[in-house]
Amino acid sequence: MTISFKGSHFPKDVILHEVFFYLRYSVSYRDLEEILAERRVKVDHATLNRWIVKYAPLIADKARRQKRNCVRLCNARWD
Template sequence: MKNSNIYAGYRYPTQIISHAVWLYHRFTLSFRDIEELLAARGVVATYATIRQWCKKYGSIYCNQIKNSRGQLLDTWYLDEVFIKINGVCTPFGEP
């Protein structure tokens, strides 16, 4: 993340905190699963600490992702669609 002062007061590096939050939200793992994954890499953090990180930084990460992806349009363009009816492939929209 660009703004590293939101991590002030934590003894863990920013990469560990952001990785734990990413694991929780991306793969829907439990806090105890993330605790075990971090422990396998030599990082000792309790599941309660990981829960606090996810509660605090999850919404911040979400807002940054929403802001960085830009405006979504409500118009979708479809190139080609084929539908198989009774074993015959026909382009969508033609009889």
């Protein structure tokens, strides 16, 4: 299952980076807005909130499935 970014006004790399940054470092939406402004990308904190509400569960689910597959492969016995 791939995550659909259809209809987004920003590239998927920007969206994924900010969602990851929010989840990994627990920064506020306004801090993310400031970080993006330093990189000359103008995004409102409300937009960041919508991205995180929409994409964070999808990213977490995908990461959980990949982790589960890795655990199965890592625990396999190789003779």
